[in-house]
Amino acid sequence: MNLExxxxxxxxxxxxxxxxxxxxxxxxxPNHHNVYELYAALVVSLIATVMKFxxxxxxxxxxxxTSLVADLQLIAAxxxxxxxxxxxxxxxxxxxxxxxxxxxxxxxxxxIISVVILVTETxxxxx
Amino acid sequence: xxxxxxLLLRRMRLPLIMVILAYAISVLGLVLIPGVDDxxxxxxxxxFHAFYFVSILGSTIGLGEIPYPFTDAxxxxxxxxxxxxxxxxxxxxxxxxxxxxxxxxxxILSYTLFTRAVRGIREPFYLVCGLGDAGHLLVHELAGHCxxxxxxxxxxxxxxxxxxxxxxxxxxxxxxxxxxxxxxRAAGVNSRHCKGVIALTDSDxxxxxxxxxxxxxxxxxxxxxxxxxxxxxxNMASFGTEHIINPxxxxxxxxxxxxxxxxxxxxxxxxxxxxxxxxREFTAPPKGTWVxxxxxxxxxxxxxxxxxxxxxxxxIESDVERTGAPEGVIEGRGTEAITLYExxxxxxxxxxxxxxxxxxxLSIIITAVDLNEELFTVGxxxxxxxxxxxxxxGLDVIMQPGTIISQRIVALLTTPLLTDFLxxxxxxxxxxxxxxxxxxxxxxxxxxxxxxxxxxxxxxxxALLEMFRKGSDVTIGMLCTDPRDLTVTLPCVPxxxxxxxxxxxxxxxxxxxxxxxxVLFCGRQDTxxxxxxxxxxxxxxxxxSTGEDRPSGYLWRWLAERNASR
Numbered sequence: 001m002n003l004e005x006x007x008x009x010x011x012x013x014x015x016x017x018x019x020x021x022x023x024x025x026x027x028x029x030p031n032h033h034n035v036y037e038l039y040a041a042l043v044v045s046l047i048a049t050v051m052k053f054x055x056x057x058x059x060x061x062x063x064x065x066t067s068l069v070a071d072l073q074l075i076a077a078x079x080x081x082x083x084x085x086x087x088x089x090x091x092x093x094x095x096x097x098x099x100x101x102x103x104x105x106x107x108x109x110x111x112i113i114s115v116v117i118l119v120t121e122t123x124x125x126x127x
Numbered sequence: 128x129x130x131x132x133x134l135l136l137r138r139m140r141l142p143l144i145m146v147i148l149a150y151a152i153s154v155l156g157l158v159l160i161p162g163v164d165d166x167x168x169x170x171x172x173x174x175f176h177a178f179y180f181v182s183i184l185g186s187t188i189g190l191g192e193i194p195y196p197f198t199d200a201x202x203x204x205x206x207x208x209x210x211x212x213x214x215x216x217x218x219x220x221x222x223x224x225x226x227x228x229x230x231x232x233x234x235i236l237s238y239t240l241f242t243r244a245v246r247g248i249r250e251p252f253y254l255v256c257g258l259g260d261a262g263h264l265l266v267h268e269l270a271g272h273c274x275x276x277x278x279x280x281x282x283x284x285x286x287x288x289x290x291x292x293x294x295x296x297x298x299x300x301x302x303x304x305x306x307x308x309x310x311x312r313a314a315g316v317n318s319r320h321c322k323g324v325i326a327l328t329d330s331d332x333x334x335x336x337x338x339x340x341x342x343x344x345x346x347x348x349x350x351x352x353x354x355x356x357x358x359x360x361x362n363m364a365s366f367g368t369e370h371i372i373n374p375x376x377x378x379x380x381x382x383x384x385x386x387x388x389x390x391x392x393x394x395x396x397x398x399x400x401x402x403x404x405x406x407r408e409f410t411a412p413p414k415g416t417w418v419x420x421x422x423x424x425x426x427x428x429x430x431x432x433x434x435x436x437x438x439x440x441x442x443i444e445s446d447v448e449r450t451g452a453p454e455g456v457i458e459g460r461g462t463e464a465i466t467l468y469e470x471x472x473x474x475x476x477x478x479x480x481x482x483x484x485x486x487x488x489l490s491i492i493i494t495a496v497d498l499n500e501e502l503f504t505v506g507x508x509x510x511x512x513x514x515x516x517x518x519x520x521g522l523d524v525i526m527q528p529g530t531i532i533s534q535r536i537v538a539l540l541t542t543p544l545l546t547d548f549l550x551x552x553x554x555x556x557x558x559x560x561x562x563x564x565x566x567x568x569x570x571x572x573x574x575x576x577x578x579x580x581x582x583x584x585x586x587x588x589x590a591l592l593e594m595f596r597k598g599s600d601v602t603i604g605m606l607c608t609d610p611r612d613l614t615v616t617l618p619c620v621p622x623x624x625x626x627x628x629x630x631x632x633x634x635x636x637x638x639x640x641x642x643x644x645x646v647l648f649c650g651r652q653d654t655x656x657x658x659x660x661x662x663x664x665x666x667x668x669x670x671x672s673t674g675e676d677r678p679s680g681y682l683w684r685w686l687a688e689r690n691a692s693r
Binding site: 035053 | 133134136139158173175
């Protein structure tokens with residue numbers, strides 16, 4: 001067992017699960033989407049990205065790319081949240097909530113790809 | 128470049144994770160801890176404010192407790208957050224600085240910058256391996272001629288010394304092993320701008336490896352090598368190394384020429400001399416008996432060419448067995464008077480101090496001159512850093528391997544016709560050389576002459592080609608006329624003309640040029656500039672040819688033609 005692999009897989013899968021938890025629920029209902037979950041998803045996603053820094057293998061590069069995509073989507077969602085609530089003080093209206101959740105949905109897709117790549121790599125090494 | 132980013136990211140992985148974690152924990156704590164607003168109602172900080180607060184905390188700006196004064200629990204957490212974020216930042220920034228001063232990182236950085244500089248060169252360049260005395264001098268000389276070079280040497284201090292100097296062109300330099308094929312490749316040996324590889328390291332095997340590697344990587348490349356043993360020379364020649372320069376043989380040949388035909392030697396010396404050296408006085412060495420101290424590679428080469436000229440030599444060598452000195456050699460170093468007496472120094476005409484130790488060489492010369500003031504002294508100077516003491520010793524001839532090698536190479540690279548000229552000139556007698564020397568001296572001031580080559584083609588001489596098209600002849604004499612004043616002749620002597628399969632030594636002023644001709648000139652420095660003016664500017668050439676200042680615009684030309692026809 002390689003501790004590095006464990007930690008790495010842990011963060012990738014955690015990023016996916018947290019994001020999935022946030023995404024789950026009615027698209028435009030603020031009550032279904034917890035702000036703490038989004039926060040945790042963003043932090044874990046950032047850590048997962050940095051963990052891939054300096055991996056020279058081709059698969060490592062692809063993982064870094066998908067992870068960066070997830071970060072970008074989540075940061076965009078967080079900025080929209082912050083700007084609408086504190087900047088424009090319009091509050092979380094259904095259309096805004098919908099766009100935040102759909103951005104996190106995009107990040108979720110990127111997270112899924114990361115996990116698929118991770119699983120593929122693992123399977124290939126086991127062979 | 129890829130390596131650099133890779134290393135940077137890899138090293139920054141842990142510090143960055145630390146920063147993210149410190150921020151995440153601090154923000155979360157602030158959000159979770161209950162507070163009180165200005166009305167005394169329970170209040171909780173949201174993520175937006177918490178992140179804002181931690182951001183100004185982490186960067187140690189800290190604007191106070193916002194938006195409402197904190198409760199004690201919040202203050203307690205703020206203290207924890209302050210220390211974690213500040214320490215995380217210090218750790219991250221510290222790691223970054225440590226990385227930049229890391230020798231491994233710096234090596235990769237300089238390698239990356241070097242390869243980028245090499246790729247950026249868009250003009251012909253030569254790759255110089257080895258930055259000893261010869262390499263250093265060569266790079267300087269070529270930079271003076273605005274020829275680009277790239278340098279590889281395995282000693283960091285030599286590279287640094289070069290980078291501190293103010294050269295006319297930028298010379299990328301790398302500290303690495305030149306015998307390594309990967310290094311040569313990084314230095315652009317397979318670039319289409321690379322004109323040649325010059326191997327000048329101190330070790331023959333390394334030079335051999337460089338030569339063979341370059342020849343294998345790109346066979347059409349010109350390779351010039353330094354070699355100090357005949358074995359290596361033969362080996363280098365076997366796979367087509369273009370020029371192999373043995374400093375000892377080169378000097379020995381020159382010295383023999385100096386004895387045989389001083390004027391010819393002078394012509395040789397002038398044409399291959401380094402640009403800024405002052406014009407030295409020259410005294411021909413006597414033809415009597417010579418004492419040679421040191422029968423190493425240098426001594427052997429000299430003894431061979433001196434005996435070829437029929438000059439008697441007496442040898443002094445301290446290690447007779449190892450050098451394989453012939454019968455009659457005097458054992459000793461030559462630094463003591465007793466050995467020199469034994470060699471009959473009082474009746475000798477010249478002494479050559481040719482050991483591989485500079486202080487011994489100087490000591491030999493000084494002791495010998497004490498015993499016989501009339502001696503003609505020749506000293507071998509192994510290191511260029513000893514310039515000052517060697518010139519203070521007042522030797523008649525100083526043999527410096529570095530200078531000899533770089534002179535030869537500069538001549539080979541800058542004036543390719545020179546070799547052909549010197550070969551033809553070598554077949555002429557001393558008389559001929561005397562006349563040439565007096566001709567050249569006639570045009571000189573106190574600096575040595577410069578030599579340059581012109582080629583009659585569209586690039587170098589468009590005016591000449593236009594003149595040919597109009598059916599007029601151009602003679603060498605016309606090129607040697609000052610375009611500013613027809614009565615003045617430029618201070619230069621045409622030495623040699625090369626035409627398809629024809630060669631003309633010392634072409635006269637009335638020699639008619641043809642397209643494709645190459646002419647070698649020798650004269651006062653910077654005279655070539657005026658000559659190039661004539662070759663480029665049709666009006667200047669026409670003025671020289673007809674003595675008329677031709678109108679240059681269409682209107683004035685038309686008016687002039689109308690006037691003429693009237």
